[in-house]
Amino acid sequence: MQTRVHSELCYRGCMDELPPPPAARRATIITLSREAGVAPSTVSRALKGDTRISPETRARIGQLAKQLGYTPHASARTLSSGRSGLIGVVIGSSANPFYTELLHEAVRQAAPLGMRLLIIHAGSGPIENSTADALLQYQVDGCLMTSVELPSHVSAICAANGVPVVMVNRVARLNSSAVTCDNLFGAAQLARLLLEQGRRRFAVVRTSASSSTGQERERGFVEQVTEAGCECPLLFDGRSIYEGGYEMALQIAALPAARRPEAVFAVSDIMAFGVLDGFRLRGISVPQDIAVVGFDGLPAAARPCYDLTTVEQPLEAMVSRALSMLQARIGRPSLPDETVSLRGALIVRRSSGAPQLRSK
Amino acid sequence: MQTRVHSELCYRGCMDELPPPPAARRATIITLSREAGVAPSTVSRALKGDTRISPETRARIGQLAKQLGYTPHASARTLSSGRSGLIGVVIGSSANPFYTELLHEAVRQAAPLGMRLLIIHAGSGPIENSTADALLQYQVDGCLMTSVELPSHVSAICAANGVPVVMVNRVARLNSSAVTCDNLFGAAQLARLLLEQGRRRFAVVRTSASSSTGQERERGFVEQVTEAGCECPLLFDGRSIYEGGYEMALQIAALPAARRPEAVFAVSDIMAFGVLDGFRLRGISVPQDIAVVGFDGLPAAARPCYDLTTVEQPLEAMVSRALSMLQARIGRPSLPDETVSLRGALIVRRSSGAPQLRSK
DNA sequence: GGCAGATGCGCAAACGTTCGCGCAACATAG
DNA sequence: CTATGTTGCGCGAACGTTTGCGCATCTGCC
Numbered sequence: 001m002q003t004r005v006h007s008e009l010c011y012r013g014c015m016d017e018l019p020p021p022p023a024a025r026r027a028t029i030i031t032l033s034r035e036a037g038v039a040p041s042t043v044s045r046a047l048k049g050d051t052r053i054s055p056e057t058r059a060r061i062g063q064l065a066k067q068l069g070y071t072p073h074a075s076a077r078t079l080s081s082g083r084s085g086l087i088g089v090v091i092g093s094s095a096n097p098f099y100t101e102l103l104h105e106a107v108r109q110a111a112p113l114g115m116r117l118l119i120i121h122a123g124s125g126p127i128e129n130s131t132a133d134a135l136l137q138y139q140v141d142g143c144l145m146t147s148v149e150l151p152s153h154v155s156a157i158c159a160a161n162g163v164p165v166v167m168v169n170r171v172a173r174l175n176s177s178a179v180t181c182d183n184l185f186g187a188a189q190l191a192r193l194l195l196e197q198g199r200r201r202f203a204v205v206r207t208s209a210s211s212s213t214g215q216e217r218e219r220g221f222v223e224q225v226t227e228a229g230c231e232c233p234l235l236f237d238g239r240s241i242y243e244g245g246y247e248m249a250l251q252i253a254a255l256p257a258a259r260r261p262e263a264v265f266a267v268s269d270i271m272a273f274g275v276l277d278g279f280r281l282r283g284i285s286v287p288q289d290i291a292v293v294g295f296d297g298l299p300a301a302a303r304p305c306y307d308l309t310t311v312e313q314p315l316e317a318m319v320s321r322a323l324s325m326l327q328a329r330i331g332r333p334s335l336p337d338e339t340v341s342l343r344g345a346l347i348v349r350r351s352s353g354a355p356q357l358r359s360k
Numbered sequence: 361m362q363t364r365v366h367s368e369l370c371y372r373g374c375m376d377e378l379p380p381p382p383a384a385r386r387a388t389i390i391t392l393s394r395e396a397g398v399a400p401s402t403v404s405r406a407l408k409g410d411t412r413i414s415p416e417t418r419a420r421i422g423q424l425a426k427q428l429g430y431t432p433h434a435s436a437r438t439l440s441s442g443r444s445g446l447i448g449v450v451i452g453s454s455a456n457p458f459y460t461e462l463l464h465e466a467v468r469q470a471a472p473l474g475m476r477l478l479i480i481h482a483g484s485g486p487i488e489n490s491t492a493d494a495l496l497q498y499q500v501d502g503c504l505m506t507s508v509e510l511p512s513h514v515s516a517i518c519a520a521n522g523v524p525v526v527m528v529n530r531v532a533r534l535n536s537s538a539v540t541c542d543n544l545f546g547a548a549q550l551a552r553l554l555l556e557q558g559r560r561r562f563a564v565v566r567t568s569a570s571s572s573t574g575q576e577r578e579r580g581f582v583e584q585v586t587e588a589g590c591e592c593p594l595l596f597d598g599r600s601i602y603e604g605g606y607e608m609a610l611q612i613a614a615l616p617a618a619r620r621p622e623a624v625f626a627v628s629d630i631m632a633f634g635v636l637d638g639f640r641l642r643g644i645s646v647p648q649d650i651a652v653v654g655f656d657g658l659p660a661a662a663r664p665c666y667d668l669t670t671v672e673q674p675l676e677a678m679v680s681r682a683l684s685m686l687q688a689r690i691g692r693p694s695l696p697d698e699t700v701s702l703r704g705a706l707i708v709r710r711s712s713g714a715p716q717l718r719s720k
Numbered sequence: 721g722g723c724a725g726a727t728g729c730g731c732a733a734a735c736g737t738t739c740g741c742g743c744a745a746c747a748t749a750g
Numbered sequence: 751c752t753a754t755g756t757t758g759c760g761c762g763a764a765c766g767t768t769t770g771c772g773c774a775t776c777t778g779c780c
Contacts (some may be wrong), residue, residue: 026496026521028766039730044768054728074497075444076766078435079735086478094464095659097457104454107482111491116498118446119477122467131471136386137434137445138476161386242663277665299455303602305637388736399760404738414758436736439765 027068035068036061047072078139086118087326088140088163090154092147093124095241096270098296098313102146102168105319113323120154121147132157142326144168145176164329166322169313171212172339177329179322182341183213183295186311187220187265189346190293193309193354194263195228199291202233203261205248205271207240214240217267217295234261238271245271249278252290263291263352269298272308276351287353297347309352311344318342387428395428396421407432438499446478447686448500448523450514452507453484455601456630458656458673462506462528465679473683480514481507492517502686504528505536524689526682529673531572532699537689539682542701543573543655546671547580547625549706550653553669553714554623555588559651562593563621565608565631567600574600577627577655594621598631605631609638612650623651623712629658629670636666636711647713657707669712671704678702 029047033040038057046053046061053061064070078084087110092099103117110117120134120143121127132154135143143158143165155173158165165176172178194202202225207214218235226232236251238244245266252264252275266272272294279286286292294301297312321340329335348354389407393400398417406413406421424430438444447470452459463477470477480494480503481487492514495503503518503525515533518525525536532538554562562585567574578595586592596611598604605626612624612635626632632654639646646652654661657672681700689695708714 030766040767041731041769042729044766045729052728057728071493071496073439073499073766075435075438075499076735077768079433079439079737079765080767080769082735082768084435089479094457094460097454097460100454100457100460103479104482107479111488111494116494117479119449119463119467119479122464128471133431134471134476136431139433139435242660246664277663281664300602303637304606304641390736400737401739401761402759404736405759412758417758433736436765437738439735439767440737440739442738442765 026073027065027070028073029070031068032061032064032070036064082139083330084139084141085114085116086138086140087115087323088120088135088138088143088154089117090121090127090143090145090147091119091123093240094122095124096268097298097300098169098268098270099146101298101315102319105315106144106323109316109319109323113327115141115323115327117144127154129153135163136161141330142166144322144326146170162333164326164333164335166326168318168322169213171216172337175337177325177338179318179325179340179342180213180216181311181313181318182343183216184220184223186295186344186346187217187267188224190265190295190309190311190352191221191224191228193346193348193352194265194291194293195225195230197291197352197354199262200230201261201263202230203236203252203264204233205236205238205245205264205266205275207244207267207271208237211240214267217265221265221267233265234259238266238274240268240271242270242274245274246278247274249275250282253279253282253284261290263293266292266294269294269296269301269308269310272310272351273300273306276306276308286351291353292351294351297344301347301349307350309349309354310347312347313344314342386433387425387430388433389430391428392421392424392430396424442499443690444499444501445474445476446498446500447475447683448480448495448498448503448514449477450481450487450503450505450507451479451483453600454482455484456628457658457660458529458628458630459506461658461675462679465675466504466683469676469679469683473687475501475683475687477504487514489513495523496521501690502526504682504686506530522693524686524693524695526686528678528682529573531576532697535697537685537698539678539685539699540573540576540701541671541673541678542703543576544580544583546655546704546706547577547627548584550625550655550669550671550712551581551584551588553706553708553712554625554651554653555585555590557651557712557714559622560590561621561623562590563596563612563624564593565596565598565605565624565626565635567604567627567631568597571600574627577625581625581627593625594619598626598628598634600628600631602630602634605634606638607634609635610642613639613642613644621650623653626652626654629654629656629661629668632668632670632711633660633666636668646711651713652711657704661707661709667710669709669714670707672707673704674702 029040029043033043042053043061046058091103107117118138121131135157143163146168159175167176167178169180204218204221206218222233236248238248264275266275272292275292276286284290294308294310297310301308301310389400389403393403403421406418451463467477478498481491495517503523506528519535527536527538529540564578564581566578582593596608598608624635626635632652635652636646644650654668654670657670661668661670
């Protein structure tokens with residue numbers, strides 16, 4: 001017969017003459033159960049408020065848990081229940097502050113919901129397979145993707161493993177839900193604003209290929225102005241970055257007066273900033289010579305040096321919606337994919353040369 | 361004798377007349393062990409390259425793992441070994457792009473090291489206790505903090521649980537290591553650059569209280585210019601944000617000509633941007649009327665409209681160092697705390713009015 | 721006094737790894 | 751041909767939860 005040295009180690013029915021207090025371990029459900037004189041399962045249920053446990057017992061155990069500073073081990077829960085409480089996040093390039101805002105908002109909202117964010121990938125590069133494996137290894141319950149690019153491999157993994165995916169600021173793909181701003185409507189609103197002031201010749205600083213968001217905005221704008229009888233806007237590729245907007249502004253500035261547009265719509269604020277700075281360099285005044293409008297509603301758009309008219313994406317609502325969609329699908333994986341688009345707020349500032357009021 | 365239909369499901373001797381093919385599960389070590397005809401422990405060891413397992417067996421198991429698409433369950437590993445592979449991240453405000461750059465760099469570098477980033481907190485607000493609990497629940501192996509503020513509660517938890525902490529861009533606190541840019545040296549470099557051009561009257565757009573980084577930069581600059589016999593610079597509080605820099609520029613612009621400084625050092629680029637925009641609004645030309653220099657080396661500092669002289673923090677090296685320090689302490693918790701400061705690169709651009717070359 | 725149904729809780733088997741021992745089998749030395 | 755190592759691998763417990771059953775005890779009813 002062996003004597004045991006570490007009592008913490010043998011928590012199932014053991015004698016107790018052993019006590020060199022070897023580095024007190026964290027309290028576990030077992031600790032609590034012994035302390036409370038009930039079974040571990042009872043503690044587990046009591047802590048989640050299972051009504052099968054009497055209110056008194058629940059209260060007592062709750063007490064005890066607080067006293068002993070009990071914190072559940074997520075890994076044990078994950079292992080046993082298959083639910084990790086982790087949301088995998090794929091986030092776009094650091095060059096566009098919108099993603100930063102989005103991430104911060106997501107972090108803020110996720111915590112109170114008992115979700116934690118595990119960063120799977122950040123930036124514009126491709127997603128390595130080894131990175132995508134984190135999805136499986138950590139058994140993420142769901143996945144939030146905001147990248148402009150197509151994280152196809154990740155999507156595939158999620159689909160194959162029944163991990164719900166919600167795209168934010170991006171159109172849904174196969175096996176994913178999505179929440180976006182109403183890009184078509186927002187862009188049309190911007191177009192109308194410009195049309196109302198009599199602007200008739202437009203340019204769009206768009207973005208190349210793969211961004212669904214950019215395409216929608218472009219389309220919404222173009223449709224609106226052509227319906228109003230204007231010519232199809234000149235199109236410039238701003239590559240979704242500041243520098244692209246800047247360069248396109250220089251190109252626009254170099255246009256012969258006859259072809260020069262009266263207003264420029266940059267499909268994202270970050271490009272609009274570049275456009276504004278480019279125009280300023282060339283001595284083109286905004287909004288007198290040319291109006292400029294953007295889309296996203298970045299905080300920086302409010303800076304006096306930009307004072308940019310834009311459509312503000314309802315970030316808080318979008319994130320909130322995305323998380324609840326995820327939550328719903330985690331609870332009920334059979335829920336069909338869903339796409340919601342939320343209307344942003346038109347924020348009229350100096351750059352559009354319109355009377356400045358906020359409207360919906 | 362029973363035939364098995366779904367070997368994945370009942371890997372411990374069980375009968376099998378039950379199985380409406382219940383959704384093939386992921387391969388586990390047990391699956392592999394049966395398939396390979398060895399014990400689970402052997403598989404475990406083989407997969408980590410334990411030399412006690414013969415090379416042939418290792419190869420065979422490696423093969424098999426690939427074939428069956430085996431991916432380890434992190435939660436099981438965590439539970440058993442106490443090591444999660446997770447690094448908790450506390451990140452500062454979204455208003456300063458530096459933190460975004462830092463985060464992206466960390467994500468990039470962490471993955472190849474087998475570390476994943478769990479976001480504990482983002483933004484400038486206080487850290488809620490419930491949030492800090494994630495550190496324990498998910499058993500993070502280490503913690504990376506970049507916030508300007510003092511995440512005291514988190515530090516306490518980490519210290520109490522032996523979780524190593526590395527501060528980045530922040531001075532070490534009790535029970536933490538740190539890696540920073542050499543703020544004193546960098547600021548002094550900037551000061552010398554300005555002095556060399558004969559500037560003698562200075563202002564510093566500093567930051568309030570709690571930022572060790574800001575304080576060091578301020579001190580480095582002030583010491584250098586006062587040693588050179590200049591008066592102590594005027595001090596303005598830019599609150600570490602763009603708007604603060606902007607407002608301070610307006611104040612500086614409003615100064616009587618006799619008191620107006622010949623150069624302004626904003627202790628972070630984001631404030632320098634505000635300063636530059638403020639000066640432009642007031643018609644003050646940079647660098648002719650006033651020189652402006654910043655610190656951080658944000659990508660935006662290179663924009664033509666700013667063209668800001670600054671000290672570029674060696675982000676890649678800093679993150680790399682931070683992660684390896686963390687890794688070392690995860691392996692050997694007894695390692696003493698350590699502080700390393702890395703020298704940044706002075707990047708001379710137009711805003712300082714100096715001949716433009718890069719120097720170390 | 722016997723029975724049906726609540727009510728409140730316990731038992732024990734998972735979940736997938738890791739790791740300390742220990743045990744064969746084979747080789748080498750004495 | 752017995753001691754003594756190696757080499758290569760298996761046993762089984764432990765990590766902390768969750769969860770499907772099932773079993774007492776109690777209440778109320780006929």
